[in-house]
Each structure stands twice: as structure tokens, then as C-alpha cells.
Amino acid sequence: xxxxxxxxxxxxxxLGRLAFGGPREPxxxxxxxxxxxxxxxxxxxxxxxxxxxxVREYRQFFGGAAVPMGGLANVAVHPHARGGGVATxxxxxxxxxxxxxxxxxxxxxxxxxxxxxxxxxxxxxxYERATLRSEALxxxxxxxxxxxxxxATRDDLPALADAYRSVASTVDGMLDRATAAFxxxxxxxxxxxxxxxxxxxxxxxxxxxxxxxxERLLCHDLVARDRDTALGLLASLGSWxxxxxxxxxxxxxxxxxxxxxxxPVLHDVRNHxxxxxxxxxxxxxxxxxxxxATALRPSSVDxxxxxxxxxxxxxxxxxxxEDGTVTCEPGGTGAVRLQARAxxxxxxxxxxxxxxxxxxxxxxxxxxxxxxxxxxxAPHPCRMADSF
Numbered sequence: 001x002x003x004x005x006x007x008x009x010x011x012x013x014x015l016g017r018l019a020f021g022g023p024r025e026p027x028x029x030x031x032x033x034x035x036x037x038x039x040x041x042x043x044x045x046x047x048x049x050x051x052x053x054x055v056r057e058y059r060q061f062f063g064g065a066a067v068p069m070g071g072l073a074n075v076a077v078h079p080h081a082r083g084g085g086v087a088t089x090x091x092x093x094x095x096x097x098x099x100x101x102x103x104x105x106x107x108x109x110x111x112x113x114x115x116x117x118x119x120x121x122x123x124x125x126x127y128e129r130a131t132l133r134s135e136a137l138x139x140x141x142x143x144x145x146x147x148x149x150x151x152a153t154r155d156d157l158p159a160l161a162d163a164y165r166s167v168a169s170t171v172d173g174m175l176d177r178a179t180a181a182f183x184x185x186x187x188x189x190x191x192x193x194x195x196x197x198x199x200x201x202x203x204x205x206x207x208x209x210x211x212x213x214x215e216r217l218l219c220h221d222l223v224a225r226d227r228d229t230a231l232g233l234l235a236s237l238g239s240w241x242x243x244x245x246x247x248x249x250x251x252x253x254x255x256x257x258x259x260x261x262x263x264p265v266l267h268d269v270r271n272h273x274x275x276x277x278x279x280x281x282x283x284x285x286x287x288x289x290x291x292x293a294t295a296l297r298p299s300s301v302d303x304x305x306x307x308x309x310x311x312x313x314x315x316x317x318x319x320x321x322e323d324g325t326v327t328c329e330p331g332g333t334g335a336v337r338l339q340a341r342a343x344x345x346x347x348x349x350x351x352x353x354x355x356x357x358x359x360x361x362x363x364x365x366x367x368x369x370x371x372x373x374x375x376x377x378a379p380h381p382c383r384m385a386d387s388f
Contacts, residue, residue, distance in 0.1 A: 001093040004040035004052075006033050011049045012042070012074075019076035032074075037181030039101065040074075041093055043086050050081035053090045055098060056388055059176045060107065061169050062348060063289025063376075066176040070094075070103035070279070073388045075111075087112075091119040095279060095310055104284040105347065106277045109387055116275055119309050120340035122361075124276035124350045125173040125382030128251040131268045132261075134217070137247060138238035140262060143228035149236060152193040152206065157184045159203040160195060164223050167253050172349055173274075173382035174252075190220065194236060196229050205229035207236060216246040221385065223252060230256045252385040274384055276344030281305060281313040284347060285328040292375055294324040301371040302332030307340035319371070326375060336364035336372065349376035 004012075009031045016022065028034055032054070043051030054074040059066035072094065077086045098106055110116050113123065152160060161177065161184055168174035177184070187193055192209040205224030209217050217240055224230035234256065237247050251257045251269075278284050300320045307314040318332035336353075338346070342361035345351035353369040356362035362369065372378075 001041055001043055001089060004032065004042055004054075008042060008049060009033050012040075012052050015049060015052055015076050015078055016074055018079065036183065037179055038073075039097070041090060041097060043077075043081075043090055045081060045086075049078075051077045051086040051090050053094050055094060055101075055103070055106075056181045057101075057103070057179045058107075058181060058388075059179055060105065060384075061174045061176060062172050063291055064169050065287060065289035066169075066178070067105055067284065067287045068103050069175075070098040070101070070106040071181075071388050072106060072108035075108070087115055088118065091116070092309060095119070098279050099310075099312065102283070104278070104280045104287055105344070106279050107274050107384070109272055109274050113275065116277075117341055119277075120307060120343070121275040121277040122341040122344045123273050124344050124348045125274050125384055127272040127274060127384050127387055129270045130249045130251060130257070131216075131246050131270075132249065132264070134238065134241040134244055134247050136238075136262070136264060137234055138241040140234050140238060140260070141231060142235060143231040145228065146235065147196040147204065147229055147232035149194045149196055149232070152188065152195045154185065154188065156195055156203060157187075159198075159201055160184075160187070160193075160206055163203040163205060163225060164221065166225060167223050168385075171254065171383050172380070173384045175384065175386050177386070192217075194233075196224075196232060198225075205233055207233045209237075211244070214244065216244055216248055219247060219249045221252050222249065222256065224256065227260070230260055234260065250385055251383065254381070254383065272387060276348055277340070278313075278343035278347050279310060281317065281343065282328040285319065285326055288326075288347065290321075290324075290326045290375060292377055293321050293326050296321050296371075296374060298322045299371055300332075301336060301368065302334055303336045303338055303372075304332075304334030305338055305340070305343065307343075309340065319375070321371070321375070335368045336362065338362055346372060346376065346378070348382045349378040349380050350382045352378035355379060 040054045056071035058069045060069040195206040196204040198204040209219040316334045339361045
């Protein structure tokens with residue numbers, strides 16, 4: 001295992017093309033060196049690259065706080081080297097690599113879930129797209145006053161990002177889109193980037209979309225700070241009725257999807273689940289937001305983490321709640337035993353301790369584990385609106 005070097009670009013592109021598909025000759029922006037905000041490791045055998053893993057620099061919202069996260073991507077092994085332990089060696093190497101860089105959690109979109117489960121990642125959240133007939137959106141309720149909309153310009157990008165984060169920070173699992181891995185100006189390349197302007201240069205909401213063919217509209221973001229703005233943006237999508245058949249909506253905000261859209265009895269939702277792993281438990285606890293802690297009396301829970309691939313946090317800890325904060329200290333009785341795979345769903349709040357117990361990932365008396373559920377408000381859905 002070694003770090004990426006710029007001279008690896010050609011080999012890594014061909015390795016990725018074999019694994020995931022793509023043209024034989026890459027466009028310039030397809031090369032690793034052309035992409036910002038990441039680090040990478042490669043596996044070599046006899047002087048040739050046989051595996052790769054890229055770690056994108058992200059921050060992911062949990063409890064309203066943006067937690068440093070390593071997003072694993074481009075995990076690939078050359079066909080002739082598969083089955084020889086290359087992939088697990090790369091995952092073993094990338095865990096301390098992320099920890100050294102302060103990436104206290106890690107997420108990925110798995111093509112081979114069993115592989116990642118052996119190293120502590122577990123299914124935690126969803127990346128969903130819904131397909132609706134355009135006329136269904138045209139029939140939605142209308143806002144009291146239809147908002148004025150206009151095409152976004154470069155000057156609007158900071159306010160547009162602020163509107164996104166005002167919503168994303170309230171949805172566990174969303175990325176803050178504020179790290180070097182993102183290029184905010186790229187949104188202006190889309191066919192549609194329409195905003196609802198607010199006062200003093202703010203943005204009340206926006207919709208971004210592409211029309212890739214004559215049959216559908218591919219909507220990337222629909223973000224709104226309030227009901228009337230959301231209804232106005234949905235009405236703008238409904239205005240395509242008669243011009244195209246379908247609207248594909250990336251589900252960014254559960255508020256408009258669950259509470260404003262009138263769904264037909266039958267509709268299609270495609271989901272690409274993502275997995276989460278806690279890389280460094282004490283640091284992750286310190287970085288996360290804990291809104292429920294402000295309503296809890298001083299208390300603690302003793303846990304024991306079983307994690308052979310991250311020995312730096314394996315062992316006994318005490319989670320302490322005091323004055324609205326949560327800390328993870330060494331020691332305690334280990335009354336609640338957690339496997340490495342349990343940490344991600346617990347940290348995110350996507351699974352409660354009863355679920356983890358039934359899955360064989362937690363061993364404890366229910367009363368001893370109760371505080372873990374109170375802290376995260378588990379179980380609740382976790383959502384991401386970016387794939388990588």
C-alpha cells in the first residue's frame with residue numbers, strides 16, 4: 001500500500017473503467033489529478049497497481065453539527081487480483097489514514113456490502129430518487145402568493161449554499177457541501193438553476209435540474225425554507241406538464257416529499273443505500289451535535305466497543321451527559337457491548353438498541369442501553385442527497 005502519485009492517473013483510470021465502466025479514453029476531468037478535495041491509496045503487486053481507494057473530504061450533519069467524514073470512492077481491484085485480500089488490505093490501511101486526517105466517521109455507497117461489513121461499515125441511510133408523472137405535480141396545491149423566481153448567477157452562489165445548509169443541517173446524514181471536494185460554481189452548468197430571492201440578497205429556495213432527453217426532467221435539488229416557497233418550486237416543476245412525461249426528483253428534504261407532495265397510490269422510488277462507520281468514537285462523539293442532551297439530567301452509560309480493525313477505540317468507554325454536552329471517556333464497566341458495525345447506525349440514529357440487539361450487534365440489558373436511544377432519538381431515517 002502507498003499514497004497516490006500524479007503519475008498513477010492513467011493506470012487508475014483504466015482500473016476504474018474496468019470496475020465501473022466508462023469510455024476507453026478519459027475526458028481530462030475524469031482523471032484523479034483533476035478532481036479536488038480527496039486523498040488516495042493504491043495497492044501494488046510486482047510494481048503494478050492492482051487496487052485503489054479514494055477518500056473524499058466531506059462533513060456530514062448529525063444532530064445539527066457538521067462532522068468530518070471520509071467518503072470512500074473508487075474502491076476497485078483489478079480482475080486478476082480479486083480474491084487475494086487486496087480489498088481488505090486497502091480498507092485496513094484506509095482506516096488509520098482517515099483517523100490521521102481527523103475524519104472521525106466514514107460513509108460509502110457499497111457495491112459489495114459484505115466486504116465493508118467485515119471492516120465495520122453498516123447500512124445506515126438512503127439516497128432516493130422518485131419518479132412522478134409531470135401532471136401529478138401540476139395538480140398540487142398552490143401557494144397563497146406564487147413566489148417570483150429567476151435564474152441564479154455566480155453572485156447568488158453563497159446565498160444558495162446558505163439556503164441548502166439551512167435545510168441540510170436539520171436532516172441527519174446530509175453533507176454540508178462546504179469542503180474542497182465540492183465546486184459550487186458547477187451548479188451553474190445545469191439547464192435549470194432557478195431561485196426564489198429573499199431580502200438582502202438571501203435565497204428563500206431554489207430548484208436545480210437537467211433535461212437530458214425529451215421524456216423527463218432530472219431534478220437534483222429542491223430546497224425551500226418555508227411552505228409557500230416549496231409549493232412555488234413544485235409548481236414550477238408542474239409547469240412542464242404536456243412538455244415531458246416524467247419528473248425524476250432527488251429527495252433532498254423530507255418535508256416537501258412527505259408533507260406537501262400528493263403521492264399517487266403507486267409511484268416509483270429508487271434507493272441507493274449508503275453505509276456508515278465510526279472511525280474514532282471519542283472524537284466522533286465530540287464532533288456530533290446532541291440536541292436531546294439539553295433535556296437530559298446528568299447521566300452516563302458504560303459501553304464496550306469490539307473493533308479489531310480500529311484498535312485505538314476498541315475497549316471500554318463511558319458516555320457522559322452533563323450540562324447539555326456528551327463526552328466519551330475511557331473506562332466503565334462495559335455493560336453495553338457494541339460490535340463495530342453497530343456504531344454507525346447508533347451514531348446516526350438510524351437504528352435503536354432493540355434493532356441492534358436483534359441483529360446480533362449489541363449485547364446488553366435493555367435498561368442499561370436506554371440512554372443510547374435517548375441521545376440519538378433512534379430510530380429515524382437518515383438521508384444523503386449526494387452520491388460519490
